[in-house]
Structures are given as C-alpha cells and as structure tokens.
Amino acid sequence: MTKLSLQKISSPLNRSFSISRGSKLSAETVQVTIERDGKTGRGECVPYARYNETVSSVAAEIEAIAPAIEKGLGREVLQTEMKAGAARCAIDCAMWDLEAKLSGKPVWQLAGLPKPRPLQTAVTIVLDTAEEMARAAKITDGRLLKLKLGGREDMSRVEAVKAARPDAKLILDANEALDGGVFPDIVKRAAALGVVLIEQPFPVGEDQLLLRRPPEVAICADESAHTSKDVQDLARLYDAVNVKLDKTGGLTEAIAMVKEARAAGLGVMIGCMVAGSISMAPAVLLGTLADAVDLDGPLWLSKDVAHGLNYSDGRVSPPQPTLWG
Structure with missing residues (x-):
C-alpha cells in the first residue's frame, strides 16, 4: 500500500534575503512524503510567486494527483500527468528517494549520474x-x-x-x-x-x-x-x-x-x-x-x-x- 502526505513548512531565515523583486524573512515550502512497504521517500519544493505559484495552489496540485499515485502512478507517467513546476518537483524527488530506499541503491546510481563528490x-x-x-x-x-x-x-x-x-x-x-x-x-x-x-x-x-x-x-x-x-x-x-x-x-x-x-x-x-x-x-x-x-x-x-x-x-x-x- 502506498500513502502520500504533504506538509506546509515555514522556515525563518537568519537574515533578510533581498533581490530586485523584494525581500523575504522566511522560506515557504511544501514537503511531500510517500510511504510504501515500510520505506519513506521525501521531496520538497518552493512555490514561487514569480511563476504564479503559492503554497496553497501547490498543495492543491499535490492533493489532486495523490489518489493516482497511491494507486500506482509512476515517476515516468508523472511527467505527463503534471505540468513542470514546484508541485511535480516535490513528488518526483520523493519518488526518487523512495525508489532508492526500496531498492537499496543510491539515487545517483539509479539515475546514471556520476559518483557524488563535494x-x-x-x-x-x-x-x-x-x-x-x-x-x-x-x-x-x-x-x-x-x-x-x-x-x-x-x-x-x-x-x-x-x-x-x-x-x-x-x-x-x-x-x-x-x-x-x-x-x-x-x-x-x-x-x-x-x-x-x-x-x-x-x-x-x-x-x-x-x-x-x-x-x-x-x-x-x-x-x-x-x-x-x-x-x-x-x-x-x-x-x-x-x-x-x-x-x-x-x-x-x-x-x-x-x-x-x-x-x-x-x-x-x-x-x-x-x-x-x-x-x-x-x-x-x-x-x-x-x-x-x-x-x-x-x-x-x-x-x-x-x-x-x-x-x-x-x-x-x-x-x-x-x-x-
């Protein structure tokens, strides 16, 4: 059985982060957790106003696709079922993490990436x-x-x-x-x-x-x-x-x-x-x-x-x- 859950997180910054569009004092993110067979995968995203995203809108996108994921929708199909953006990012990354936990192989090997280094x-x-x-x-x-x-x-x-x-x-x-x-x-x-x-x-x-x-x-x-x-x-x-x-x-x-x-x-x-x-x-x-x-x-x-x-x-x-x- 697969279970998807999400959490809205507000993380205070240690100082103001200022760019040409404005400043902020906290990081507003949405974290996705996918559980299956006793293993847990996590992914996180940053809803970004520049791209017309809010924490609420991203959470709604994730909640809308959650039933399909819990019924077995996989990472490759996810790419066509959701548009590019923060919501898909959190789910996609949680899927990679879960796959690594279930297979016992690190993501870099599963993805064909070079061995990680500092x-x-x-x-x-x-x-x-x-x-x-x-x-x-x-x-x-x-x-x-x-x-x-x-x-x-x-x-x-x-x-x-x-x-x-x-x-x-x-x-x-x-x-x-x-x-x-x-x-x-x-x-x-x-x-x-x-x-x-x-x-x-x-x-x-x-x-x-x-x-x-x-x-x-x-x-x-x-x-x-x-x-x-x-x-x-x-x-x-x-x-x-x-x-x-x-x-x-x-x-x-x-x-x-x-x-x-x-x-x-x-x-x-x-x-x-x-x-x-x-x-x-x-x-x-x-x-x-x-x-x-x-x-x-x-x-x-x-x-x-x-x-x-x-x-x-x-x-x-x-x-x-x-x-x-």
Whole structure:
C-alpha cells in the first residue's frame, strides 16, 4: 500500500534575503512524503510567486494527483500527468528517494549520474548598499560569490565587493532588472573586474536584447529557462542555462534539461530557491554534471532539517542516506 502526505513548512531565515523583486524573512515550502512497504521517500519544493505559484495552489496540485499515485502512478507517467513546476518537483524527488530506499541503491546510481563528490557552490550576497555588500562578502566563506543586483548603483556594488574580496570569482544576478541601454557598459566593466557570469539581465520576453551585446562575459538564462523544451531557443541568445528543480518539476526533467543543454553547446549551472537540505539534496547529485552550482539555500535558514547537508569553506558535500537518496 502506498500513502502520500504533504506538509506546509515555514522556515525563518537568519537574515533578510533581498533581490530586485523584494525581500523575504522566511522560506515557504511544501514537503511531500510517500510511504510504501515500510520505506519513506521525501521531496520538497518552493512555490514561487514569480511563476504564479503559492503554497496553497501547490498543495492543491499535490492533493489532486495523490489518489493516482497511491494507486500506482509512476515517476515516468508523472511527467505527463503534471505540468513542470514546484508541485511535480516535490513528488518526483520523493519518488526518487523512495525508489532508492526500496531498492537499496543510491539515487545517483539509479539515475546514471556520476559518483557524488563535494562541490564548490556559489554563495549569495544579497542586494544592499555597496558598503553592506562588501561587508557581507568579507565574512562569507568560499571563493565563488553571487551578487544580487538591480539598480543604478550596481557597478559600485560590484567594485566594492571585488575590493573586499579580490580572491573571489563573481557571478552577477540581476533577476531581470538591468537596463538594456547600459548593459554593454556593465558587461565591459564587469569583465575588467573578473566577473565570470551574468544571470538573466533582462525580463523574460526581452531576451532578444542579447543578440547585440559585448562577448566578454558569459550570460546565463534563469527566469527564461524552465525545461528541456526551452533549451534550443535559448541557445541562440545565451551561453548557459540555470537548471532549477523547482522549475523543471523535479530531478527527472532536470537531468533531461542538462543533457539537452549540453547537446546544444550550452554551459550548465545547477541552481536553487531558498530552502533547506531536502530541497538541495537532489540538485547536489546533479551538480556533478554542471560547470557551476549555486546551492547555498540551507545557509540562509535559522534551522535546517536533521542530517542536513554539510557546508564548509564554500563547498557542499553529498547528502547522506539519512537525509535523501
């Protein structure tokens, strides 16, 4: 007998997480548990308002499909029975975890992924004044920093962080907030400061602005990139894609998206929303296929789950079986 249950979770953050679209002080997630034959699989997702998702709407999607799952609907059929997004992500990841528990084989083997290893992860410096972002950079572990941008003082922010952390590589993330008119100048100045990647500079639907841009810094699609079906169109405009399980609808489609991106000649980042270790664990396994990972979500929580991921000196270690997979 199979039983699916869900739990709505509100996790306080240890400090405000601010980007160009606003700030938040808690991570709102939905956790799915699937039980069968005495084994339990867990998956978690982050409903995201940017994609018209709420905790209530995602919970309703999960509750609607639950009877079919309890009657035996499997992971492959799930991909066509539910749309990509947070609800499917939680269920898909719980199915992978349950399969690992029932088979006695880890998810990375079941999925044909490389053996997991510790990975360098980007650590986010949230949007603030140049002085505050520089201060945050000084006390942040790791040598890959992701700077949230979104205003006329952006290059002052980048310069201040670089001065505070000359040893660090920098990723700039505008969350769709940059001005196309000044973007060429930003790219050139960013290149001189050693910036290695710029994420989603323009709003979805205005990606064509990238047809004419300086080539000095690679540009990565984030909000414009959801599933493997998006990849071919993005390949004309971007150098890389940010694969997030909450957008792809779980690990199954995320693997397909990474393969499609590689076939199209695109670089790959594995990213995350702000959430705990159950959300991050599948993405850490997928990170072995990526050029870069941005999986610092648990570092923002006041309290993570038991047996959570281990972070040290800007690196994240693979999940233990007591956590996931």
